[in-house]
Amino acid sequence: GNSVTQMEGPVTLSEEAFLTINCTYTATGYPSLFWYVQYPGEGLQLLLKATKADDKGSNKGFEATYRKETTSFHLEKGSVQVSDSAVYFCALTIYNQGGKLIFGQGTELSVKP
Amino acid sequence: SAVISQKPSRDICQRGTSLTIQCQVDSQVTMMFWYRQQPGQSLTLIATANQGSEATYESGFVIDKFPISRPNLTFSTLTVSNMSPEDSSIYLCSVGVQGEYEKLFFGSGTQLSVL
Numbered sequence: 001g002n003s004v005t006q007m008e009g010p011v012t013l014s015e016e017a018f019l020t021i022n023c024t025y026t027a028t029g030y031p032s033l034f035w036y037v038q039y040p041g042e043g044l045q046l047l048l049k050a051t052k053a054d055d056k057g058s059n060k061g062f063e064a065t066y067r068k069e070t071t072s073f074h075l076e077k078g079s080v081q082v083s084d085s086a087v088y089f090c091a092l093t094i095y096n097q098g099g100k101l102i103f104g105q106g107t108e109l110s111v112k113p
Numbered sequence: 114s115a116v117i118s119q120k121p122s123r124d125i126c127q128r129g130t131s132l133t134i135q136c137q138v139d140s141q142v143t144m145m146f147w148y149r150q151q152p153g154q155s156l157t158l159i160a161t162a163n164q165g166s167e168a169t170y171e172s173g174f175v176i177d178k179f180p181i182s183r184p185n186l187t188f189s190t191l192t193v194s195n196m197s198p199e200d201s202s203i204y205l206c207s208v209g210v211q212g213e214y215e216k217l218f219f220g221s222g223t224q225l226s227v228l
Contacts (some may be wrong), residue, residue: 036219043221044156044205045178089155099144104145105155 006090006104009093013080015112021075021107023064023090032094033057033066033073034101038087046076047088080111115140119140119206119220126227133192134223136206141186143210147179150203150222159204162189185194 007022026030035047035057048057053068062077073090090104116139124134128188145162160168160181162221183189194201206220 028225044219046217093217100146100158100161101148101156101207102158103156 001029002029002092002094004090004092004102004104006107009106009108010057011107013109015082015111015113016079017111019077019080019084019109021088021090021109023075023104024050025069025071025072025073025090025092027071027092027094029094031056031071031094033064034091035062035064035073035075036089036091037104038089039105040086044089055099059112080109080113082111085109114216115142115208115218117206117208117218120222120225121223123224124226126225128227129194129196131192131194132196132225133190134204135204136189136191136208136220138208140162142208143186144208144217145183145189146207146217147181147189148192148205148207150178152201152206154170156205159191162191194224198227201225201227 001063004025005060032051034049036044037047038044048059050057050066053066064073064075087106089106091101093101118137120135134179147159148156158171158181159174160170162168162181162183164183164186165204178194180192189223203222205222207217209217
């Protein structure tokens with residue numbers, strides 16, 4: 001079946017630290033991969049995406065590369081800010097499965113000044 | 114992008130009652146989904162809301178418990194029936210356009226507490 005596994009949180013970092021949140025997946029088809037972010041008190045927002053192997057998604061200083069050989073889509077940011085404190089969800093969708101998203105369990109990030 | 118209005122934003126309900134959640138989109142969309150986010154857990158797809166026909170439910174979810182309506186391309190409702198404390202969750206509406214699977218948008222969610 002299709003599934004997404006993320007590293008457990010919470011993750012606590014100091015401002016300007018380097019961030020990595022690990023995400024691995026299993027998929028029976030050809031997945032597109034996503035990172036969604038949920039800021040406190042807000043709805044879920046798409047952060048970045050990659051639709052095929054070796055694609056790199058990027059947005060707001062965050063990056064993730066679609067690695068088919070390791071079935072991974074790790075989220076990275078070189079220098080986090082307090083405003084990056086949120087819950088991050090890795091997700092996938094399979095092209096021929098009607099747009100349904102399968103989510104990882106979410107990783108809470110807390111950035112301290 | 115699509116702007117989604119989801120109502121109510123939160124509610125506290127008594128066990129045994131039902132609550133209907135509305136999802137209104139500002140443009141016509143072909144895909145509408147309902148997700149549940151239980152406390153401290155990830156999002157789980159409940160069903161795909163199909164316009165003019167019965168919803169398609171995921172394993173573990175049934176129509177009697179979560180009846181869904183979708184009368185047109187911009188509106189859907191999810192009812193949580195005969196509620197128990199285990200139904201306390203955030204319920205989210207998600208929308209997209211067929212074929213554009215990379216462009217899925219989420220409502221702000223309905224936080225439901227069942228006493």
